[in-house]
Amino acid sequence: MDLPLVVGVDGSEPSLRAVDWAADEAALRGVPLRLVYASLWGSPHYRLRSSGGTPIEGAALATGLGSSSEQMLADSIVEAAAKRAQRRASDVKISTEVLPEEPVPALLREGSAAFALVLGSRGRGGIAELLLGSVSLAVASRADCPVIVLRGSQDSRADSTMRGRVVLGVGEEPDSAAVRFAFEEAAERRVPLEAVRAWRCPGYETTDHPLMTGEPARLHEERAVEILEAALRDAPEGVELHRRTAEGPARKVLLDASADAGLLVVGAQRRHGHFGLQIGRVAHTVLHHSACPVAVVPQRA
Known part of the structure; x- marks a missing residue:
């Protein structure tokens, strides 16, 4: 059933x-x-x-x-x-x-x-x-x-959200449940899936010297690409997939991506304790401010 x-x-x-x-x-x-x-x-x-x-x-x-x-x-x-x-x-x-x-x-x-x-x-x-x-x-x-x-309900977008692309926010520990859910949604809607991994170069690794600013940033971007590829390694066929890494806070990157999306998908890691799922600051922020519907997907054990 x-x-x-x-x-x-x-x-x-x-x-x-x-x-x-x-x-x-x-x-x-x-x-x-x-x-x-x-x-x-x-x-x-x-x-x-x-x-x-x-x-x-x-x-x-x-x-x-x-x-x-x-x-x-x-x-x-x-x-x-x-x-x-x-x-x-x-x-x-x-x-x-x-x-x-x-x-x-x-x-x-x-x-x-x-x-x-x-x-x-x-x-x-x-x-x-x-x-x-x-x-x-x-x-x-x-x-x-x-x-x-x-x-995104101020302009009553219920009629249009099914046609926009699905955006998947890929976290530090790729959430296979969220990935599967995002692919299923994109397949059912027949729209592209955009998988996004945000990255930042910590301030202590940068310097004012122009010849020394590129290497730390390149390493962090390469790490973001690795995390993105790991999350999508079992991607099913039949869905148009776009991979993107973006420099900046994950919350801002995903909120920007939600502006013209039909659905934003983020994962939530389950932690032991009285409060159950701890969705984190990124999911908390997009739930409050996303311009499109947000799906929070728990990681099942």
Whole structure:
């Protein structure tokens, strides 16, 4: 059985764009689409937190309503999202679920049996479009499956992102799961894949003398090429592949590359400990500021 593509919905505009994007993705992949709304409606904990004037993201849609009214509203949200997805991808099998619990643990559990999770850049509790919602960031940091966060949503690019190239950010330790995911996305979309490795020459290796500045830089660039080739050594055939090394901070290089991309893919190394995935500063930055959707792919043991 094909694992579903799961979308977190809450009725906000970013989540509706996530539904559009996920419907297109499910149609490309030929997988089911599952729409999930998670909120603490109807519980004492919910009322305590939502009545304080600062609702949790994606939960306080109707402060002061009774639990039955809140559940009806939640049901209507997922029903509307399902109709929207069905209009967009009529052949995709769609299911819905309303869960009376915190969004983060609910979505993490859903992700344990999903092909991927798709989230909007922020929910109803967001403050500004540039700021990534707390739910999206927490899920992207800890999920067992790839998490796609819909960035670049100010101009509603859901219709165009499937046509742009896929950009893969290659880290210090090439992540085979992220590489495979990037190749699959490029193949399904029939677009080129650009694999990018950023490099920098540490300041202590440079000098003001013009005859001594080239060698350290050349060595670091050669190392970047080696890392890039190692990551792509098992590249499948059939995808147009572009390799690129770029001098500069990885965060800036990838953000620049996202300007005209359809999807940016980065890996997340799993570390032992209470906090699960540690996505690092690069992934954290692109999740907040990328001009296109970002896929964070965990490295599976």
